[in-house]
Amino acid sequence: MKLTHPIRFTALALLIVVLFALDLAVGSVSIPLREVWASLTGGEVAASTVKIVRSIRLVKAVVALLAGAALAVSGLQMQTLFRNPLAGPYVLGISSGASFGVALLLLGAPLLGLGGSSLIASFGMAGAAWVGAAIILTMVAVLSRRIKDIMVILILGMMCSSGIDAVVQILQYLSSEGALKSFVIWTMGSLGDVTTPQLALLAVAVVIGLVLAVAVIKPLNLLLLGEQYARTMGLNIRRTRRMVFLSTTLLAGTVTAFCGPVGFIGLAVPHLARMLFGEADHRILIPASALTGSAVLLVCDLISKLFTLPINTVTALMGIPIVVWVVWRHKTIA
Amino acid sequence: MKRLILLLWCLMSIACATEGPSLEAFSEEIYTPRYAKGFTLCTTKGGSSTLLSTASPWQGAEAPSRLLIRRNREPLPQGFTGQVIEGEAKRVVCMSSSYIAMLDKVGAVDAVVGVSGIDFISNPTINARRAELGDVGYDGNLNYELVVALDPDLVLLYGVSSASEMVPRLEELGIPYVYVGEYLEEHPLGKAEWMIFVAELVGKRTTAEEHFAPIAERYTALAAEAQQDEKRPTVMFNSPYRDNWFMPPATSYLVQLVTDAGGEYIYRADDGDNRSDVIDLEEAYLLASEADVWLNPGVIFSLDELCHRFPRFADVKAVREREVWNNNARLSPAGGNDFWETGVVEPDVILEDLRHLLHPTADSDYRFVYHHRLQ
Numbered sequence: 001m002k003l004t005h006p007i008r009f010t011a012l013a014l015l016i017v018v019l020f021a022l023d024l025a026v027g028s029v030s031i032p033l034r035e036v037w038a039s040l041t042g043g044e045v046a047a048s049t050v051k052i053v054r055s056i057r058l059v060k061a062v063v064a065l066l067a068g069a070a071l072a073v074s075g076l077q078m079q080t081l082f083r084n085p086l087a088g089p090y091v092l093g094i095s096s097g098a099s100f101g102v103a104l105l106l107l108g109a110p111l112l113g114l115g116g117s118s119l120i121a122s123f124g125m126a127g128a129a130w131v132g133a134a135i136i137l138t139m140v141a142v143l144s145r146r147i148k149d150i151m152v153i154l155i156l157g158m159m160c161s162s163g164i165d166a167v168v169q170i171l172q173y174l175s176s177e178g179a180l181k182s183f184v185i186w187t188m189g190s191l192g193d194v195t196t197p198q199l200a201l202l203a204v205a206v207v208i209g210l211v212l213a214v215a216v217i218k219p220l221n222l223l224l225l226g227e228q229y230a231r232t233m234g235l236n237i238r239r240t241r242r243m244v245f246l247s248t249t250l251l252a253g254t255v256t257a258f259c260g261p262v263g264f265i266g267l268a269v270p271h272l273a274r275m276l277f278g279e280a281d282h283r284i285l286i287p288a289s290a291l292t293g294s295a296v297l298l299v300c301d302l303i304s305k306l307f308t309l310p311i312n313t314v315t316a317l318m319g320i321p322i323v324v325w326v327v328w329r330h331k332t333i334a
Numbered sequence: 335m336k337r338l339i340l341l342l343w344c345l346m347s348i349a350c351a352t353e354g355p356s357l358e359a360f361s362e363e364i365y366t367p368r369y370a371k372g373f374t375l376c377t378t379k380g381g382s383s384t385l386l387s388t389a390s391p392w393q394g395a396e397a398p399s400r401l402l403i404r405r406n407r408e409p410l411p412q413g414f415t416g417q418v419i420e421g422e423a424k425r426v427v428c429m430s431s432s433y434i435a436m437l438d439k440v441g442a443v444d445a446v447v448g449v450s451g452i453d454f455i456s457n458p459t460i461n462a463r464r465a466e467l468g469d470v471g472y473d474g475n476l477n478y479e480l481v482v483a484l485d486p487d488l489v490l491l492y493g494v495s496s497a498s499e500m501v502p503r504l505e506e507l508g509i510p511y512v513y514v515g516e517y518l519e520e521h522p523l524g525k526a527e528w529m530i531f532v533a534e535l536v537g538k539r540t541t542a543e544e545h546f547a548p549i550a551e552r553y554t555a556l557a558a559e560a561q562q563d564e565k566r567p568t569v570m571f572n573s574p575y576r577d578n579w580f581m582p583p584a585t586s587y588l589v590q591l592v593t594d595a596g597g598e599y600i601y602r603a604d605d606g607d608n609r610s611d612v613i614d615l616e617e618a619y620l621l622a623s624e625a626d627v628w629l630n631p632g633v634i635f636s637l638d639e640l641c642h643r644f645p646r647f648a649d650v651k652a653v654r655e656r657e658v659w660n661n662n663a664r665l666s667p668a669g670g671n672d673f674w675e676t677g678v679v680e681p682d683v684i685l686e687d688l689r690h691l692l693h694p695t696a697d698s699d700y701r702f703v704y705h706h707r708l709q
Contacts (some may be wrong), residue, residue: 029483055507056479107493125499176610178494179519185474192478195502277607310475 005284008277014290016065019298023061024053026305043115049176056192059199062192063259064076064301065294067259068204070251072273072293073213073286075266077244080220080282082154085326088267089252091154092245093136093161095261098165098253099187106183125186126198130257136160137249144241150227153241188310189260202258209250210290216243217282224280261298263312264319271326354409360385365530365539366551369523372515373531375539384534391513392493401488401512417510422537423488427470427481429500430562431455431675433490433514436529437678439545440538448484454670461666474499482507487533490514520585522594522681523550523578530677552682553594556689560596568600570625570652573632574644579618580610591681592629595688602624619646627692628652630661637708638689656707659691663706673704699709 400416533542
């Protein structure tokens with residue numbers, strides 16, 4: 001059976017290439033394939049076509065590629081760390097933290113009379129979201145140094161995010177309609193609002209996050225056998241946790257900062273990867289989740305473009321059946 | 335060597351020749367706003383380019399946002415960091431329906447090539463041209479592909495509580511934009527006066543001035559007439575949302591209209607800021623039971639509906655005396671309210687409506703435009 005893994009990886013990679021090409025070819029403006037190709041290769045086409053293909057479609061497709069891989073890998077790490085099939089990149093409160101940052105910027109700053117500050121404006125939603133996410137994870141990481149039981153950390157993370165959600169609700173409650181609408185649209189996610197310099201930042205963060213994830217492959221495999229066993233095998237659990245938290249902040253935190261909270265990819269894709277490869281070994285699962293994540297988010301982006309829906313609704317509608325399937329298969333929650 | 339020096343000298347003189355005027359040189363106002371506080375239109379002495387400044391691109395912004403309409407290849411001002419368009423805009427994308435009303439007023443609605451949320455727009459010309467127009471979506475989730483394909487000269491946008499999220503992306507795509515700050519104006523004529531700013535963008539400023547002058551005149555005359563009234567009916571706004579009631583600030587557009595129409599806003603909380611106040615149902619009940627007129631109770635079309643939705647308020651004075659009015663007489667099929675579109679450039683018409691509903695004896699066969707009495 002092992003022999004088939006390379007074939008599966010090749011097939012997945014080919015699928016991504018096809019989906020990536022499709023994502024470049026499809027959009028609300030119909031551009032003949034020949035012109036899409038010419039815009040990419042510097043052939044003779046209208047300047048506006050080149051702009052659409054290179055600055056909009058290409059950027060968006062690359063964002064989908066990176067964000068899909070990042071969310072899936074951070075979700076996988078969380079599921080292993082917490083030994084919980086329903087964990088995802090957001091269980092520790094990253095998306096709540098990011099929403100809190102954005103809510104403070106969009107809703108809180110005007111209430112405090114800081115709406116005009118050019119410093120705050122230049123910081124932008126992405127900066128605010130990233131700082132919000134990082135603060136929450138630092139908080140969880142600091143708390144987790146004193147706590148042995150990973151389940152306690154899980155509960156603390158969830159309580160933290162619920163508390164922050166409540167504060168965000170207070171801000172929403174006091175805000176004007178216009179500010180509220182901006183915030184709600186942010187929570188629906190968007191892959192197309194990333195500028196080229198932001199894309200560079202996103203790429204760097206995702207690459208570092210993935211390298212960290214590869215570095216914890218062995219500890220994660222040990223953790224599959226239980227924390228006690230891993231400890232007796234000489235694993236430094238706290239160091240592993242720190243690495244995983246850092247990797248998740250870089251992966252999910254940065255994606256959330258630039259694209260808003262994109263749900264279900266991080267939760268559903270690791271299961272999809274397990275199903276496709278029939279493996280629990282992280283040496284296989286990490287690259288498999290990354291590739292599957294890219295492919296799934298590219299599909300979601302295609303659907304969101306074809307039906308002009310916000311990306312988050314599409315990922316939810318695609319992800320929910322997978323989650324239902326997982327619960328159905330496990331039947332018991334123990 | 336001599337040639338090199340000559341070449342350098344030539345290059346330097348070219349560099350000096352293209353050096354433009356300073357920003358301060360744009361001090362000749364081509365139009366002085368009388369009611370609006372948020373914009374200026376200036377040019378240089380003997381120049382033909384226009385510098386448009388939006389004082390507050392979003393609520394509480396520290397620095398103005400600028401756009402230069404460059405004419406006759408005049409040099410750019412020194413160190414200019416704002417937006418530049420060459421001559422008047424011929425293809426514009428409007429992120430708010432009120433800009434469409436302004437362009438329509440000066441006969442330039444054909445310049446609109448893209449809109450945001452087409453189903454919520456009432457303008458008949460825009461609706462007739464649905465097929466050829468692009469709906470670019472909303473700030474935060476914009477269809478940039480379509481924006482580029484529409485090939486606009488200019489995007490008219492707004493910032494809510496911070497800079498528009500579109501700005502970095504538009505700058506990257508090289509599409510000029512301008513902040514229109516009409517929604518921050520509190521005086522109804524100030525809001526309407528922005529039509530002159532918008533008209534300047536498409537080269538129709540003088541037409542806009544001709545349109546605005548009689549509107550201002552009519553509004554002022556109606557308001558002056560209302561000040562003679564001895565009785566000033568008290569007015570309650572909005573409706574409960576769950577167990578809260580949002581009251582507009584005393585300085586707001588709606589309150590100004592009611593005051594100018596000879597009414598009195600029943601809620602007086604003078605905390606000086608221009609945010610809506612949230613009051614609880616007890617206080618709201620007290621206010622609502624005293625008010626002579628209940629205005630704009632939200633998405634409600636009949637008295638039955640009102641009593642059914644807010645049974646606790648079914649016995650207040652305004653309901654008993656059938657003095658509940660709403661401003662949603664003109665809705666687009668999807669529910670966009672023309673009060674916030676065309677109404678922005680017709681404050682005189684709105685004022686006349688309010689005048690008749692607050693003082694019904696004045697003219698019994700008056701036909702209301704934006705308002706209707708809940709039956």
